[in-house]
Amino acid sequence: MRFSGKFYRAHHPKWSASPLSGEGAAIRGARFNPKRVPTLYLALMLEGAVIEAAQGFGHKFEPLTLCMYEVDCEDIVDLRTEADRAVADVSYERMACAWSLDLADRREPASWLIARRLIAGGAAGILAPSFAHRARPDMTNLVLWEWGPDVPYKVELYDPAGRLPKDHSSWPAQPRSV
Numbered sequence: 001m002r003f004s005g006k007f008y009r010a011h012h013p014k015w016s017a018s019p020l021s022g023e024g025a026a027i028r029g030a031r032f033n034p035k036r037v038p039t040l041y042l043a044l045m046l047e048g049a050v051i052e053a054a055q056g057f058g059h060k061f062e063p064l065t066l067c068m069y070e071v072d073c074e075d076i077v078d079l080r081t082e083a084d085r086a087v088a089d090v091s092y093e094r095m096a097c098a099w100s101l102d103l104a105d106r107r108e109p110a111s112w113l114i115a116r117r118l119i120a121g122g123a124a125g126i127l128a129p130s131f132a133h134r135a136r137p138d139m140t141n142l143v144l145w146e147w148g149p150d151v152p153y154k155v156e157l158y159d160p161a162g163r164l165p166k167d168h169s170s171w172p173a174q175p176r177s178v
């Protein structure tokens with residue numbers, strides 16, 4: 001399916017120089033991307049983006065950079081409803097797996113198997129419910145494995161005033177103590 005709209009992302013300020021890279025997710029993997037697979041996780045709602053980044057505020061709230069993205073992508077698999085998941089042959093239980101615990105136990109998460117199968121089938125991404133702690137049922141994420149500056153996989157960062165840094169030079173090599 002083709003999906004277009006405004007999406008949001010709250011991420012570590014260090015990534016504000018490359019908010020379209022997807023490399024942060026590729027470093028250790030995440031729910032819907034195996035390690036070394038660059039992936040862009042976006043939320044349909046601003047509140048959802050903050051909950052995703054802060055994982056439900058289970059700890060002290062760390063600084064985040066909030067960004068808005070304009071998306072116009074084809075080949076998106078909708079996994080938001082039971083009927084959608086049945087069409088894609090995806091179970092909610094496998095999507096909702098405890099992926100980080102699986103990794104800690106040296107098992108491949110079931111959600112990675114879903115991602116691998118959909119990617120191999122030509123999917124550019126998925127629309128999925130949020131699995132973050134304290135996420136409401138109406139919170140939706142767009143997870144992209146294919147994106148770029150042009151249609152059919154267009155994702156454009158909204159930064160008309162150029163406020164985001166252009167490179168990582170603003171970050172010290174060693175953390176400063178306060």
